Amino acid sequence: xxxxxxxxxxxxxxxxxxxxxxxxxxxxxxxxxxxxxxxxxxxxxxxxxxxxxxxxxxxxxxxxxxxxxxxxxxxxxxxxxxxxxxxxxxxxxxxxxxxxx
Amino acid sequence: xxxxxxxxxxxxxxxxxxxxxxxxxxxxxxxxxxxxxxxxxxxxxxxxxxxxxxxxxxxxxxxxxxxxxxxxxxxxxxxxxxxxxxxxxxxxxxxxxxxxxxxxxxxxxxxxxxxxxxxxxxxxxxxxxxxxxxxxxxxxxxxxxxxxxxxxxxxxxxxxxxxxxxxxxxxxxxxxxxxxxxxxxxxxxxxxxxxxxxxxxxxxxxxxxxxxxxxxxxxxxxxxxxxxxxxxxxxxxxxxxxxxxxxxxxxxxxxxxxxxxxxxxxxxxxxxxxxxxxxxxxxxxxxxxxxxxxxxxxxxxxxxxxxxxxxxxxxxxxxxxxxxxxxxxxxxxxxxxxxxxxxxxxxxxxxxxxxxxxxxxxxxxxxxxxxxxxxxxxxxxxxxxxxxxx
Amino acid sequence: xxxxxxxxxxxxxxxxxxxxxxxxxxxxxxxxxxxxxxxxxxxxxxxxxxxxxxxxxxxxxxxxxxxxxxxxxxxxxxxxxxxxxxxxxxxxxxxxxxxxxxxxxxxxxxxxxxxxxxxxxxxxxxxxxxxxxxxxxxxxxxxxxxxxxxxxxxxxxxxxxxxxxxxxxxxxxxxxxxxxxxxxxxxxxxxxxxxxxxxxxxxxxxxxxxxxxxxxxxxxxxxxxxxxxxxxxxxxxxxxxxxxxxxxxxxxxxxxxxxxxxxxxxxxxxxxxxxxxxxxxxxxxxxxxxxxxxxxxxxxxxxx
Numbered sequence: 001x002x003x004x005x006x007x008x009x010x011x012x013x014x015x016x017x018x019x020x021x022x023x024x025x026x027x028x029x030x031x032x033x034x035x036x037x038x039x040x041x042x043x044x045x046x047x048x049x050x051x052x053x054x055x056x057x058x059x060x061x062x063x064x065x066x067x068x069x070x071x072x073x074x075x076x077x078x079x080x081x082x083x084x085x086x087x088x089x090x091x092x093x094x095x096x097x098x099x100x101x
Numbered sequence: 102x103x104x105x106x107x108x109x110x111x112x113x114x115x116x117x118x119x120x121x122x123x124x125x126x127x128x129x130x131x132x133x134x135x136x137x138x139x140x141x142x143x144x145x146x147x148x149x150x151x152x153x154x155x156x157x158x159x160x161x162x163x164x165x166x167x168x169x170x171x172x173x174x175x176x177x178x179x180x181x182x183x184x185x186x187x188x189x190x191x192x193x194x195x196x197x198x199x200x201x202x203x204x205x206x207x208x209x210x211x212x213x214x215x216x217x218x219x220x221x222x223x224x225x226x227x228x229x230x231x232x233x234x235x236x237x238x239x240x241x242x243x244x245x246x247x248x249x250x251x252x253x254x255x256x257x258x259x260x261x262x263x264x265x266x267x268x269x270x271x272x273x274x275x276x277x278x279x280x281x282x283x284x285x286x287x288x289x290x291x292x293x294x295x296x297x298x299x300x301x302x303x304x305x306x307x308x309x310x311x312x313x314x315x316x317x318x319x320x321x322x323x324x325x326x327x328x329x330x331x332x333x334x335x336x337x338x339x340x341x342x343x344x345x346x347x348x349x350x351x352x353x354x355x356x357x358x359x360x361x362x363x364x365x366x367x368x369x370x371x372x373x374x375x376x377x378x379x380x381x382x383x384x385x386x387x388x389x390x391x392x393x394x395x396x397x398x399x400x401x402x403x404x405x406x407x408x409x410x411x412x413x414x415x416x417x418x419x420x421x422x423x424x425x426x427x428x429x430x431x432x433x434x435x436x437x438x439x440x441x442x443x444x445x446x447x448x449x450x451x452x453x454x455x456x457x458x459x460x461x462x463x464x465x466x467x468x469x470x471x472x473x474x475x476x477x478x479x480x481x482x483x484x485x486x487x488x489x490x491x
Numbered sequence: 492x493x494x495x496x497x498x499x500x501x502x503x504x505x506x507x508x509x510x511x512x513x514x515x516x517x518x519x520x521x522x523x524x525x526x527x528x529x530x531x532x533x534x535x536x537x538x539x540x541x542x543x544x545x546x547x548x549x550x551x552x553x554x555x556x557x558x559x560x561x562x563x564x565x566x567x568x569x570x571x572x573x574x575x576x577x578x579x580x581x582x583x584x585x586x587x588x589x590x591x592x593x594x595x596x597x598x599x600x601x602x603x604x605x606x607x608x609x610x611x612x613x614x615x616x617x618x619x620x621x622x623x624x625x626x627x628x629x630x631x632x633x634x635x636x637x638x639x640x641x642x643x644x645x646x647x648x649x650x651x652x653x654x655x656x657x658x659x660x661x662x663x664x665x666x667x668x669x670x671x672x673x674x675x676x677x678x679x680x681x682x683x684x685x686x687x688x689x690x691x692x693x694x695x696x697x698x699x700x701x702x703x704x705x706x707x708x709x710x711x712x713x714x715x716x717x718x719x720x721x722x723x724x725x726x727x728x729x730x731x732x733x734x735x736x737x738x739x740x741x742x743x744x745x746x747x748x749x750x751x752x753x754x755x756x757x758x759x760x761x762x763x764x765x766x767x768x769x770x771x772x773x774x775x776x777x778x779x780x781x782x783x784x785x786x787x788x789x790x791x792x793x794x795x
Contacts, residue, residue: 001304006256007297011319018259018297019198020312020320020546024305026504028543028550033506052495056677057714059516062505065494078505082512082703083711096711122576123569151572155565156603163562163600167533167569170556173576175569193558300531300554300570302582309557310544 029078033060037081039096045071047093054085054094103279103350108239108271109134111278112178112204115246117148118286121202122173125153125164129183130216131268132206136178158183162190162201169199170308172295174250177201180268181208181215181222188226194261195230196324197309199298200253201261203231204246207377207428208268209463217464218268219428220377224437230324232262232331233406235376237362239276240353242266244342245403247286248358251338254293258331260324269464271378279349289345332407336360360409361416362401365391369398371479372417372453374442375426376402379460379467383426386472397476402438410445417446420453424479426472428461435487454479457487465491496678498524507550508542512710514700514717515539515589517674518616522698523553525684526585531556531570535563535588535597538623538702539616561596563588564604564613571609583688584611590631591621594655605664605693612687612694615657618702626705630655633725634779635772636759638705643762648772653779661695662731668692670730672739673699675717679728679739686730699726707758719753724780729787736790744784750777 007018041054048071055063055072062078063085065071074085086094106114113135116124126136142148151168155161158179165175179187184205194201205223209215227233232252236242242264249262266272281289299306312320339358348354355362364384366372373383380401390397400416402409417423425439434440439457446452458475461467471490478484492499502523509516515538523532532555534540540557543550558566567586574582588597593615601613620638621627628641634653637643641650662669668690670683680698687694701717703710720726721740724747728739741747754760754773763769 002297002299002306009319009323011322014316014319015547016316016319016323018323019196019308020310020316021297022307022310022544022547022549024307024549024551024553024555026506026550026552028506028508028545028548029504030548031506031508031545033508036511056495056497057517057674059509059511059513059520059713060505060507061501061503061520075505080511082713083709084512084714087711088714123572125569125572151576153568153572154607155568156606157599159562160565160568160600160603163558163565164569164572166558166562167556167566167571168573168576169569170566171531171570171573171577173573175573189559190562197558300556302529302531302554305552305554307544307549307551307555310546310549311541312546316546 032077034077034079037079038099039081039083040076040079040099041074041085041094042097043073044093047091048072049091051090053088053090057084057088059084103277105275106239106278107134107273107275108242108266109273110138111239111243112246112266113138113142114280115243116176117142118281118283119247119250119290120148121150121176123151123153123165123168123175124177125155125161125175126177127155127158127161127179127183129158129180131208131272132178132180132204134272135204135206158186159190162187162194165201166190166194166197166199169201170197170298170300172299174293175201176203178204178206180206181210184222184226185210191226191229191231196320197298198259198324198327199261200259200293202249202253203261203263205263205265206268206272207265215463218270219462219464221429223263223265224429226263227406227437230260230328231406232260232335234262234264234404235402236264236266237378237380237401238353239271239274239278240350242271243278243280244354244358247281247290248338248342251290252331252335255334256296258327258334259296260327260331265377267378277350277353279353281346285346289341328407332409335404358403360404360412362403363416364399364401366398366400366416369396369420371397371422371424371476372400372420373397373424373426373475374400374402376405376438377428379426379428382467382469383472386469386476389469390473390476395476408441408445413442413445414449417453422479423453424456424458424475426458426460426475430459430462459487459489497681500524502552504550504552506548508545509538510704510710512703512713514674514702514713515616515618518698518700521674521677521680522585522587522614522684525681526583526688528553529581530583530585533563533567533570533584533586535592536560537589537592541623560592562600563592564597564601567611568604568607568609571611585614585688586611587614587616589622590615590617590619590629594631594657595629602664605661605666608692610692612696614684614696614698616698616700618700618705620705622702622705635763635776637762638759648769649762658695658697658731662734666693666695667733668694668730671697671726672728673717673721673726675699675714675721676728683730705759708756712756716753716756719748722748723750723753724784725750725753727784727787736787736795738787738791741784742788744781744788750780
């Protein structure tokens with residue numbers, strides 16, 4: 001196992017690792033790309049059949065099954081508002097609405 | 102074991118005893134004898150390694166990159182055009198701090214195409230962040246090959262290294278070499294233990310991300326600090342090697358390996374500075390001149406990168422007239438090593454006179470009379486600051 | 492756990508910097524799901540490499556390495572050998588890159604890797620141009636498409652050269668498994684990538700991944716276009732298994748969806764229809780689409 005304290009350096013205020021290696025821990029999730037969107041997908045969960053098509057096609061992997069009923073919901077912290085999920089939804093229960101400021 | 106062996110084959114023997122896990126190489130004159138001999142070892146089961154017959158030099162170094170990043174010892178060898186072809190990957194390997202070891206069999210760069218010796222190829226790589234060593238003899242080639250792995254793999258260093266020997270004038274020449282046993286090398290060079298570069302599903306890492314302006318300079322800084330630190334580590338390795346394996350064959354190598362070898366410089370009025378096998382010819386010329394009462398000596402550079410500033414300044418401490426003899430040219434500027442030495446001596450109060458002599462480009466023979474003339478010209482001040490000795 | 496026939500586990504996290512609607516991002520999710528945990532990913536310089544690893548962040552949850560643009564396959568070969576030396580041959584080596592790295596600058600290296608028979612999988616996420624550097628043409632760019640280095644203009648209808656047939660080239664190296672698929676059919680793509688990974692030896696997958704930014708279409712239409720490309724015959728889904736062709740879809744040259752449905756919704760082909768339809772170029776594209784598909788079907792029919 002890599003010992004991170006042995007390969008991390010501080011030059012001034014900047015911290016860098018040897019060879020710029022990083023743990024593959026999905027830390028990109030620290031950046032909430034949700035701020036990019038101008039439209040957001042709103043799901044009518046009454047109509048949702050939990051087929052998983054929206055989950056399958058989301059480029060951000062930010063659509064998740066809800067705890068309570070397994071129906072799918074976009075995480076607005078990451079959703080970029082691309083509009084794919086309404087297109088692929090077989091029951092058309094997702095609508096893109098303008099993002100409120 | 103002492104044997105009369107071709108220098109290329111001596112290097113192959115060194116690689117055999119060091120046992121890289123992956124060897125990926127592409128043949129190019131005059132390196133071919135090294136990779137062919139290694140192939141023979143593999144075919145006969147004398148060397149257990151994953152030998153990859155890649156389809157180009159940039160694939161050779163790239164395959165080594167992959168292997169080293171996975172956490173194993175890797176090796177390649179090339180020359181001239183091959184080194185140029187893998188140029189992009191040289192910088193990447195150093196930036197990723199992968200301790201890949203390589204032999205360069207020095208050969209001139211096209212155009213015109215030449216298969217013969219000069220140092221232009223390894224000179225173009227001096228800014229790539231690789232440790233760079235030059236061997237004068239087959240014994241040095243063998244020894245430095247064994248040593249370079251220990252230098253590169255040291256956790257204070259973790260930088261790739263290239264060991265340079267002259268194509269044809271050394272690589273294809275038979276010399277007596279004292280080789281080491283498996284046990285001796287195993288004792289001297291422990292197994293490679295990666296510190297940061299592994300590719301393992303049980304400890305997943307991301308290697309080779311993009312470096313924004315916010316961090317890039319600091320990455321370069323840590324790389325440079327490692328390069329500077331490596332000067333000390335290289336010296337430690339030399340000392341360790343000297344202690345364990347003293348010279349057995351007279352004149353085959355320096356008594357004590359160090360960043361520089363000094364030959365008759367104590368009272369020298371003229372000091373020559375050079376690298377590689379031409380030093381053999383220079384030493385012969387010095388012996389002749391000394392017999393005639395001319396006070397001349399040689400400083401041979403073994404460690405070229407990192408540049409041994411301290412050692413060089415110390416060796417030229419009392420020098421009055423210094424001639425830098427080199428087999429490369431930076432077009433429009435002059436000899437590259439001349440520039441480095443001038444920069445090293447700039448702040449010295451009583452600087453010696455510095456002359457630059459360009460010799461042996463494209464395999465042009467460097468003879469005793471060339472060296473005599475250089476000594477003469479340096480002594481009298483005759484000629485231009487930069488002279489080409491055709 | 493599975494959703495819609497795919498494993499639920501994500502190895503490509505949100506927060507990556509890809510454009511909204513990026514087809515290649517969908518591709519990454521499919522590739523990593525098919526590969527699973529015991530995998531080392533090797534990637535070339537390109538869109539995904541840049542958007543997924545902005546130091547000090549990474550979107551990857553698997554071992555991943557990037558070296559240069561043209562050498563992802565050679566690096567993968569070195570890794571495959573190192574794993575053999577370490578006795579860890581059960582770890583998958585999955586090499587991927589865009590069409591720039593695959594069809595052009597890295598072409599020689601892939602050929603070398605396939606000729607030597609390394610046990611790894613090469614996947615091209617095919618968005619048909621050098622996207623990351625600003626939509627320049629690659630040898631994967633289709634005939635008639637407008638890119639920044641093959642723009643349509645008063646004297647040009649876009650790219651004058653035909654798309655290189657990489658799948659057949661890799662198959663001719665003797666690869667035991669080569670396939671072409673599309674993110675528009677994710678379960679199919681998952682299955683084919685999984686098959687490629689499980690195949691011993693060098694396997695190749697061409698994975699169609701539309702690019703809203705480069706192709707100039709609404710980001711919402713990425714998946715629709717990825718489906719249309721297949722069903723119009725432009726990008727058929729098929730396999731070459733030990734040299735033998737096997738079509739998945741479409742299987743009938745006479746029952747293809749209209750080509751223009753596919754071309755008209757992409758800005759990179761708009762010049763072929765405005766101010767008026769370029770009958771010659773569109774006609775040539777239609778001809779070639781049919782001919783390519785017919786070739787695959789005939790091969791299959793003849794047991795080739």
